[in-house]
Amino acid sequence: MVEIRLATPEDAARMLKIQKEVIQEGEFLLSTIEEFTQTVEGQRTWIEAKQQNDLEVIFVAEVDQQVVGWIVFQSHGRVRVQHSGVMGFMVQHDVRGQGIGQQLLMALLEWAEANPIIEKVSLGVFSTNERAIRMYQKFGFVEEGRKVREIKLNNLYVDDVLMYKFV
Numbered sequence: 001m002v003e004i005r006l007a008t009p010e011d012a013a014r015m016l017k018i019q020k021e022v023i024q025e026g027e028f029l030l031s032t033i034e035e036f037t038q039t040v041e042g043q044r045t046w047i048e049a050k051q052q053n054d055l056e057v058i059f060v061a062e063v064d065q066q067v068v069g070w071i072v073f074q075s076h077g078r079v080r081v082q083h084s085g086v087m088g089f090m091v092q093h094d095v096r097g098q099g100i101g102q103q104l105l106m107a108l109l110e111w112a113e114a115n116p117i118i119e120k121v122s123l124g125v126f127s128t129n130e131r132a133i134r135m136y137q138k139f140g141f142v143e144e145g146r147k148v149r150e151i152k153l154n155n156l157y158v159d160d161v162l163m164y165k166f167v
Contacts, residue, residue, distance in 0.1 A: 002100055004107045007050070007058035007070060012043035014067040015060065015090075022090045028129045030151065050074075055082055055117060059107045061091070061100045068092045071104040073112065073121065084120035084164075101132075105139055112167040120166055126151060127159035141165045 007015065016038060024033050038046075050056040055075035060067045071089035075082060087108055091101050112118045123141070125132050141163040149157035 001063070002068075002098075002103055003062045004059055004103050005062065007047050007060045009044040009047050011060050011067050011070070012047055013040045015047075015070050016040055016043045018067070018069065018090050018092050021093060025093065026153075028126045028132070055085065055115070057108065057111050059104055059111075061104050063095060063100075068095045069100050069104055071108050073108055073118075083117055084122060085118065086122050086124070088123065102135060102139075105135070109139065109165070109167060118167060120164055122162065122164045124160045124162055127161050133161065133163075136163050136165075139165065 019038070020033065020036065023029050023031050023036050026032070047058060050058050050072065053075060056073055058070060058072045061069040069089065069091035071087060073085050073087045075085045087105075089101065089104055089108075091104070109121065112121050121141075122144070123136065124147075125136065127133075127146070142165070144162045144164045146162065147160040150160040151158040
């Protein structure tokens with residue numbers, strides 16, 4: 001059974017481990033493992049900052065009391081765009097396809113709908129990540145635009161698909 005809950009600083013090491021694993025896969029994130037320098041303490045500080053901001057949130061998914069994924073919503077931080085923000089998430093490879101990403105996304109959208117300020121949830125996704133794009137569309141996200149040939153992976157170009165949902 002999957003439990004979705006708010007992240008705490010105690011989740012930092014496990015969240016960082018998942019993030020490093022996903023980055024090492026190399027398929028769908030901008031960062032490479034060589035340039036990723038986040039520390040457990042830095043991750044704790046990042047989680048604490050989200051906890052102190054009413055316009056930001058992090059949820060984790062647990063299976064058997066072990067964090068297996070997480071989702072974050074980050075505010076743009078300026079008054080004129082405080083009604084919108086960007087989300088992103090990571091799910092451990094061996095538990096993908098079990099609906100954990102969908103449960104995380106549902107929790108985030110419920111939080112956003114209940115937040116009196118948030119009106120728009122945005123994201124960027126590699127055009128090659130068709131599985132993720134289908135999931136976002138299932139939840140009502142629509143394509144807002146593309147950064148054409150924005151990403152270069154081993155001499156192949158990929159578009160950054162910008163998507164949004166009003167809540």
